[in-house]
Amino acid sequence: MKEQLVNLDEFNMSEEELFSQVNHDSLSSEKITAPRYSYWRSVFRVFFKKKINIIVLSILAVVILFTYVYPLVIAYDPEVTPYINLMDGSSKHLKPGAAIDKFGFSLSWIFGSGDKGQSTFDAIWYGSSISISLALICALINMFVGVVIGAIWGFSKKVDIFMTEVYNIIANIPYILLISVIVLIMSASFWTMVFALTVTGWLGIAYFIRTQVIIIRDREYNLASRCLGTPILRIATKNILPFMTSVIVTLAATEIPSYISYEVFLSYIGMGLKDMSLGKLIEAAQNAMVTPGWEFEFWCPVAVASIITVVLYVVGQNLGDASDPRTHM
């Protein structure tokens, strides 16, 4: 430190020139100066600071483009002929090279053709749009119901006693049984599936949120807030919800891919959708998996399903990390 000391005489200035009196300003002393802070801006600042997030997000953009825009552009219909070639035996189960030789190069044939002579590439993206929509709708409903009920469950001790017993019972009903009974009673349509996955699906989320709410509910700052007379609703929305944002985002990040996986699983055991979905494609390609030379047909939908779930999971996890205010420093 000693070297940095400056000799004032070097400036050749008088005392008045060097120093001036600053009057006490009572108004400005009331102001607390802090850097401008916007929560969501900080979330995205932290999120985009990581290079990996930009890469994963662009993969996600490509995936979404292919799932939602590509089938529209080529006007895909799983029942109509340019997309399936039932009559033509020689167009079935082709490897990519052979398919391109036969049909000429187009994006549709880069994954070869399937058991109906259809383009695997087109079928995968059409199936993905159904699977992703299913996962998004189910996650939205379950997250909304789960968070609201979980918050009430965590706050009220009376509700807690009742809901815990309900949880003990419903969590023990085999999930597959419930889904298949619902599918048998109604039909294996898209909205039946949504109903089956959401009818008890919110319970696990609500239980998780309840535990989190109980942990935060009795912290000192909430006790103080209650003493000052803050209404419960305000405590819930202003004191606790901001605390929970990162938890909720992280939870959503695991939920969405898990519904895609679940749909694949249900299709595999023969209880899935009637519509063409990723799970249905994987189930249909099961036999190709054990036939030498046809394995490619099976691995393509599996690989695409894995890419979609991994990308959604990573984006969600990192968004969850970024939405935790403690990382904004």
Added chain:
Amino acid sequence: MTKYLINRILRGLLSVIAVVAIVMLLIYSLMNRDQIFAQDSVYSHMKSNAREAYKMQQWEKYGYLDYVPYADYLKMLLQNGDITQDVYNEAVKFGDKASEDSAVVAQYVKEFKDYYESRGYEFERKDADMLKNKYKDGGKPYIYAYKDTPLITRLWEYITGIFRVDNIHYVKEDIEDRGLEFTLYDPVYGGEKFSPAIIGNGTQHKYLLYFDSQFPYIHQNLLTVRLGTSYSINKDIDVFETMTNTQGSYVYSTVTYPSGVVAEGADNLHSATYVPNSLENGTVVIKDRFVDNYTSVTANKNGLSKMGYSFVIGIISVLLAYIVAIPLGTLMALKKDKLIDKLGTIYIVFIMAVPSLAYIFLFKAVGSKIGLPGTFDVDSSSKLMYVLPIISLALPSIANLMKWLRRYMIDQMNSDYVKFARSGGLSEGEIFSKHVLKNAIIPIIHGIPGSVLGSLVGAIITERVYVVPGAGNLLTNAINAYDNGVIVGVALFYALLSVVSIILGDILMSLMDPRISFVSKER
């Protein structure tokens, strides 16, 4: 503590009963009951009225409803002495149509109708289905009454029927010498080898208690567990037996039959149960070998039971998972943000996000490439076929354990007591092994009973992909075959295991960590 535990167990049992009630409501009341005949060949060969009557009989057998044919009502009257044999013979011959009945028949049909309708039954009279003065196939007339079994009755009968204690009044027919006999020399071993056994006469099982060479060496048939009778998966066999009976090919040995005949056979004489008139109506072989009606025996087989295979694969993978995941998870927490942590995170993300079906098939493909058997063969003695299913089950649970252990350890490392220990001069190694690991492992310990008991249940995808004859697919197969008895039985079994494993987890946790107590101490 005991009081608390009893309370917990009772509450758990109540929720298990509620689960069974909900499952029964789902499958008996909400699902279309015609679907149980989907795979029944007898049903598909029947026509007309006979088919309706068959449906009623089967629905009664599987607990949907109570079905009373007109003849049974008359038999009941006869047994009670309300009518004579002559009246019975007269009244039982009802006509093809109501108008063709004789006066006696009309009177008793009316009584039958009034008697059951006043009890809430539906009366049904199927007129004969004729084709030119001849009955069509199955076209005989039928008179019967039926009533749906209410949920409460069904639940009560199911729950009281779970445990069945064998007794000497089981056999309805007149037999001599009902009673139990204790012998020191089991006749199955020729009557010379010392092996105590209790043999019953009049009981369902002939051998109530016996010793043999198989684990656990002492066996009993006194108390049988019945979870529900199968309709299509394993016809007329109880779910519990389906899960616990051995599979595979027959094991032949020299068997001394009750009549003294010694022959090569796979029959397990200890499993003999009573079947009425089976000796009289039996084949030459049965008449030659047996001396009483205890002729129904199971066969000795070389494989394990469904539950056995699931458990062997499950328990090894659970052990493997804990052995691998605890050091790896600890290492990840220790080297946070270093290479090993990043690699571990990639692995965890892969397992968490990718559909389980995808990576199980991946393991199978990779495993088959390096020469491991990709499918399971009960008759093969090779232990290599266990490798891929075990790895497929272990890898996801390793990822799950690693994820949580790392999270808990990092949380512990940031806590105040660790900073205090560090400032007190403890070495990092000491802090880690004596404080952080001890605290972080407690929530992990809570899951151990769950994963051990869970391996009894089996794994659906793994067992399907590797063709393991385990218990995992029982529920899905039962659902696909509309086998209600099996569905209820398996649901009860699952619910019971999950309740027990949570209670055991809590006990284990409070044993490991003296700070955790489930009883509020008096202050």
